[in-house]
Amino acid sequence: MMRFSLCVVTALFLSACSEPKQVVAKKKPARLSSDLPIATTDPKAMLGAQLFFDTSLSKERNQSCGTCHDIGNAFVDKRREALSGAVSLGSDGSSMGGRNTPTAAYAAFSPAFHRMTNGEYRGGQFLDGRASGLPQQAEGPFLNPLEMAMPSAAVVVDRVRENERYETLFNSVYGEGVLNDPAKGYAAITNAIASFEQTAMFMPFDSKYDRSLRGEVALTPQEELGKTLFFSQQFTNCNSCHQLHKSPLHSQETFTNYEFRNIGVPANPDLMAQNGNKKDLGLLDNPSIDDPKQAGKFKVPSLRNVAVTGPYMHNGVFKDLRTVVLFYDKYNNPKRTINPETGKPWAKPEVAENIDLVELQKGPALPDQRVDAIVAFLKTLTDQRYESLLDN
Structure with missing residues (x-):
């Protein structure tokens, strides 16, 4: 039987994926962090764990990040409803992603998307590298109409605010009233999820x-x-x-x-x-x-x-x-x-x-x-x- 940390099990009770379009941030190439993974007890990571498994953050309240990146299956989607598992099924129960869902495991080690001196490209998130880092990647699935299908970042923030416990946690971790500003609130949400994805839960190096x-x-x-x-x-x-x-x-x-x-x-x-x-x-x-x-x-x-x-x-x-x-x-x-x-x-x-x-x-x-x-x-x-x- 698989065993997971207490914070993740708790997150499961508290309560992607493929390929949204977004602009790549112009950043300098990031080096692989020597201090990854961060502690699972980090407040941002613990908050991110709850968000990662929260199905209420999808249009039909039936899909979370963890649906397509299943913790029990090496953070990939093992559902077979969409083309025998070749791609993932969206929150509406009929839409399908355009690519096979990559694993979220070890994704934190990818450097920022950049052009190398030989003219070729390297790094980023998604199979085409268009999200520079984990926070940028986390922005996509919530708003992708083929995935979690939320209409806007502001609506995602509103869904988070429905849970009073979330509001208390965000105020504590990111500053009082951070969820009152949709842009800042959405950035805090994706940052928390990215923090969770940098923990040993995603990269244990114990094969x-x-x-x-x-x-x-x-x-x-x-x-x-x-x-x-x-x-x-x-x-x-x-x-x-x-x-x-x-x-x-x-x-x-x-x-x-x-x-x-x-x-x-x-x-x-x-x-x-x-x-x-x-x-x-x-x-x-x-x-x-x-x-x-x-x-x-x-x-x-x-x-x-x-x-x-x-x-x-x-x-x-x-x-x-x-x-x-x-x-x-x-x-x-x-x-x-x-x-x-x-x-x-x-x-x-x-x-x-x-x-x-x-x-x-x-x-x-x-x-x-x-x-x-x-x-x-x-x-x-x-x-x-x-x-x-x-x-x-």
């Missing part, structure tokens, strides 16, 4: 991989092989995008460089039909980007908890983690012609331009034994409290 680095457990021979393959560019290209720190022994490795790549993911035909057959242009859909060379690129996701957070890719097109590894291998292995989930040849890329073939075609072909070893290693990146979900 089998982490515990093995600390000498608490040993990886199996298969997992060790997968680890060697993953971190060695002689055998795979995995760590070209999915390694942040120079050393694979770093205690806070998030398994993403936070950059943007087009890896040639095929369209999800069901989602395309839902969206009027419109292609998802990824980074080019970020309001601050107008460079066609960014079309089809999405932020490299963290691989932490990847074994329990499917379906995969921005559109949920792949259901199984092994399929994802085989998809990468097809770029170097002429034998990998068939998608095992469809029994048909791999479908064409949703966006055929700008595919990063330089990185994708680096590695040698992988035999099944090595594919299975990589999958076994990826399973070791599961937070300890979610290990019971493996292979479920």
